[in-house]
Amino acid sequence: MRIITPRYTIIEDHAINHLNDILKKLSINNPLVITGKKTKKFAPKEFDFIYYSELPERISGYDAIIGVGGGRAIDYGKYLAYKNDLPFISIPTTASNDGIASPIVSIKQPSFMTVSPIAIIVDTKIIEKSPKRLLASGFGDIVSNITAVLDWQLAYKEKGEKYSESSAIFSKTVAEEILNYVLSSDLKEFHKKLAKALVGSGIAIAIANSSRPASGSEHLFSHALDYLKEKYKLDVDSLHGEQCGFGAIIMSYLHEKENKNLTNLHIRIREALRKVKAPTTIEELGFDKEVIIEALSIAHKMRDRWTILREGISKEKARKIIEELFY
Numbered sequence: 001m002r003i004i005t006p007r008y009t010i011i012e013d014h015a016i017n018h019l020n021d022i023l024k025k026l027s028i029n030n031p032l033v034i035t036g037k038k039t040k041k042f043a044p045k046e047f048d049f050i051y052y053s054e055l056p057e058r059i060s061g062y063d064a065i066i067g068v069g070g071g072r073a074i075d076y077g078k079y080l081a082y083k084n085d086l087p088f089i090s091i092p093t094t095a096s097n098d099g100i101a102s103p104i105v106s107i108k109q110p111s112f113m114t115v116s117p118i119a120i121i122v123d124t125k126i127i128e129k130s131p132k133r134l135l136a137s138g139f140g141d142i143v144s145n146i147t148a149v150l151d152w153q154l155a156y157k158e159k160g161e162k163y164s165e166s167s168a169i170f171s172k173t174v175a176e177e178i179l180n181y182v183l184s185s186d187l188k189e190f191h192k193k194l195a196k197a198l199v200g201s202g203i204a205i206a207i208a209n210s211s212r213p214a215s216g217s218e219h220l221f222s223h224a225l226d227y228l229k230e231k232y233k234l235d236v237d238s239l240h241g242e243q244c245g246f247g248a249i250i251m252s253y254l255h256e257k258e259n260k261n262l263t264n265l266h267i268r269i270r271e272a273l274r275k276v277k278a279p280t281t282i283e284e285l286g287f288d289k290e291v292i293i294e295a296l297s298i299a300h301k302m303r304d305r306w307t308i309l310r311e312g313i314s315k316e317k318a319r320k321i322i323e324e325l326f327y
């Protein structure tokens with residue numbers, strides 16, 4: 001199977017200045033920009049634009065789509081490009097999840113595979129100035145790759161699932177590298193290392209042609225929270241990466257129980273999340289304890305993906321795990 005990865009990836013201060021040069025190299029003359037109301041100020045002024053909240057199904061007369069913004073702006077831009085069979089250029093204005101580089105579209109669950117961006121332009125000066133909460137969310141999404149790879153290896157061992165060692169090693173290495181960086185540094189370069197790690201995660205997904213290297217039981221838990229937010233009409237504004245990082249604390253704890261080589265993994269993950277000020281308590285994440293317990297007990301049903309949750313854990317066992325970890 002052919003692996004499609006971005007043809008141009010620039011991650012540096014003032015990277016935005018390279019856009020016209022990249023468009024020329026790609027022979028793109030008339031792109032349409034998809035952005036959000038708060039991130040329109042970062043969009044190149046010379047091209048037409050549409051807000052992602054006002055997306056048409058079909059467009060004509062453009063030869064590419066450029067996504068400029070946070071996770072949803074990039075996701076909707078990627079989706080529109082895919083629907084119209086156009087190349088997609090990703091220009092994230094923050095680093096809140098690995099959608100900035102992945103071939104996945106997650107505007108609704110289940111997410112689906114499209115095509116990797118043909119170019120990714122990450123202006124680290126813009127990222128640095130973006131809300132710290134969004135960068136903490138991005139760290140949650142990348143640290144979740146550690147439990148995602150552990151789950152993938154478990155599925156390979158217990159169910160014979162297709163597994164790519166090259167994608168898994170890549171995904172695990174970028175995640176562990178930034179975890180160690182956060183635990184041992186003053187975070188001066190955090191935004192740059194985070195942007196590079198999230199791009200690496202998106203490429204690992206492209207290599208696997210699946211979100212497996214970046215989405216395991218911790219993402220199932222996050223999808224369960226999204227489902228319960230909808231079901232109970234909860235007024236909770238937790239971000240994708242925040243939910244996944246919190247889920248990684250729980251799932252690394254479950255993996256540790258079965259694999260003594262992983263001792264203290266959940267402690268290291270929780271300490272690193274706390275250091276970047278990502279939510280690490282139920283109150284900080286914004287949910288009631290009972291919703292967290294219900295999410296853990298239904299997470300395995302969110303998609304057909306074998307993980308450490310296996311056929312699911314009872315509410316009683318979920319309660320015990322949550323109380324051991326957070327009380």
Ligand SMILES: NC(=O)C1=CN([C@@H]2O[C@H](COP(=O)(O)OP(=O)(O)OC[C@H]3O[C@@H](n4cnc5c(N)ncnc54)[C@H](O)[C@@H]3O)[C@@H](O)[C@H]2O)C=CC1
Binds near residue numbers: 036107129241
């Ligand atoms: N395709 C993929 O692989 C994945 C895609 N996603 C997508 O990402 C979405 C979540 O993305 P998030 O970014 O967490 O939330 P979001 O996109 O809902 O919100 C991000 C917020 O940050 C603001 N923002 C962005 N850059 C900024 C800057 N430089 N300064 C000030 N404000 C800025 C935006 O205006 C927006 O209000 C999901 O709903 C899903 O659509 C999530 C995970 C994976």
Ligand SMILES: O=C(CO)COP(=O)(O)O
Binds near residue numbers: 099110141215
């Ligand atoms: O969020 C993702 C990777 O970080 C995509 O995961 P899903 O395939 O579970 O939606």
Ligand SMILES: [Zn+2]
Binds near residue numbers: 098141214219240
């Ligand atoms: Zn994710």
